[in-house]
Amino acid sequence: xxxxxxxxxxxxxxxxxxxxxxxxxxxxxxxxxxxxxxxxxxxxxxxxxxxxxxxxxxxxxxxxxxxxxxxxxxxxxxxxxxxxxxxxxxxxxxxxxxxxxxxxxxxxxxxxxxxxxxxxxxxxxxxxxxxxxxxxxxxxxxxxxxxxxxxxxxxxxxxxxxxxxxxxxxxxxxxxxxxxxxxxxxxxxxxxxxxxxxxxxxxxxxxxxxxxxxxxxxxxxxxxxxxxxxxxxxxxxxxxxxxxxxxxxxxxxxxxxxxxxxxxxxxxxxxxxxxxxxxxxxxxxxxxxxxxxxxxxxxxxxxxxxxxxxxxxxxxxxxxxxxxxxxxxxxxxxxxxxxxxxxxxxxxxxxxxxxxxxxxxxxxxxxxxxxxxxxxxxxxxxxxxxxxxxxxxxxxxxxxxxxxxxxxxxxxxxxxxxxxxxxxxxx
Numbered sequence: 519x520x521x522x523x524x525x526x527x528x529x530x531x532x533x534x535x536x537x538x539x540x541x542x543x544x545x546x547x548x549x550x551x552x553x554x555x556x557x558x559x560x561x562x563x564x565x566x567x568x569x570x571x572x573x574x575x576x577x578x579x580x581x582x583x584x585x586x587x588x589x590x591x592x593x594x595x596x597x598x599x600x601x602x603x604x605x606x607x608x609x610x611x612x613x614x615x616x617x618x619x620x621x622x623x624x625x626x627x628x629x630x631x632x633x634x635x636x637x638x639x640x641x642x643x644x645x646x647x648x649x650x651x652x653x654x655x656x657x658x659x660x661x662x663x664x665x666x667x668x669x670x671x672x673x674x675x676x677x678x679x680x681x682x683x684x685x686x687x688x689x690x691x692x693x694x695x696x697x698x699x700x701x702x703x704x705x706x707x708x709x710x711x712x713x714x715x716x717x718x719x720x721x722x723x724x725x726x727x728x729x730x731x732x733x734x735x736x737x738x739x740x741x742x743x744x745x746x747x748x749x750x751x752x753x754x755x756x757x758x759x760x761x762x763x764x765x766x767x768x769x770x771x772x773x774x775x776x777x778x779x780x781x782x783x784x785x786x787x788x789x790x791x792x793x794x795x796x797x798x799x800x801x802x803x804x805x806x807x808x809x810x811x812x813x814x815x816x817x818x819x820x821x822x823x824x825x826x827x828x829x830x831x832x833x834x835x836x837x838x839x840x841x842x843x844x845x846x847x848x849x850x851x852x853x854x855x856x857x858x859x860x861x862x863x864x865x866x867x868x869x870x871x872x873x874x875x876x877x878x879x880x881x882x883x884x885x886x887x888x889x890x891x892x893x894x895x896x897x898x899x900x901x902x903x904x905x906x907x908x909x910x911x912x913x914x915x916x917x918x919x920x921x922x923x924x925x926x927x928x929x930x931x932x933x934x935x936x937x938x939x940x941x942x943x944x945x
Contacts, residue, residue, distance in 0.1 A: 525720070532578065537578070563650070570675060580619045624652070698735050707721055764786065853920060877909065895907055
């Protein structure tokens, strides 16, 4: 046995059947399993938390399909690396007849030009692209590439699956080292892992190595804590903190509690959450839950997003904290959020209502002859830069989408609208 090989690598699954927790993809009726059985492999993206098997499944697909496997990390690779592999893949196609697999880990870290460099090769079938990401592909992968791939979601490992994995790791360790370790408790390992299989196996190996020279074989949570020196409360037992804690964070800010907001922010930061994910969610909250009650909130949240990308960790925590507290103590309003949802619902119901003639542009003589732009009144030509003009299609004239909320800013907006529009809208 080569003792330099990490236990996590030794335990890496070699078949789809050995992959834990992704039965919806790898089980008998799973999409990936059917794809492999039918030998119909298309470009795809695996989206899921760390340590759930994205790289492993990609390697298994390559091995079982008999395709050459190229691997790049988006952290260190550039456009030249991508193009070099594509050129090699084109040559490979001429001889094997099967398109090689190009696996790109953390594909969300590729910028637009790097992602665009993959498009032609995917379209031509020179490569089968498999991307792996912990971030929502809708936000991080360019639409052109997203439309040419199928996204598969990998689930965080459940508590039961992590228990099973801990037992497997200990059994394999005992086999390799002729030891007899027994886990009296598994919760500390599982909570430490945060649902990450690789992190759990590494933790098991680290702890057991510490006790290997001792006569003690039974390992407790206390023993694990003594070695890992981590606060286990950072993680919930089901490994779902990525979703549960961000929910608590958002609800704390929406509920105007800065202390709750800072606490859940701290939980995410110490747990290693992506700071861009946190900042992006605050941007959404600023528009959805604060809105016109404090328009500066969106500016602050956007500046936060820009700043943390420049500063990075560990100082990003200061900017995130300032923004979280600011959003939490800001007055709240979801009036504009409701307005656009109501307007979109009406659009879907009423279809493409014609634009009133006076609001249409008239760049040609024919359009002018058809009364395009006729009777339009330029607001700046009137007192107060306002003129009472119809801006909705006739069929929905007077419909109110925006209802000002009750706060100092929108109270003023309500009075201004009433003064201008009299009783036209329900304010």
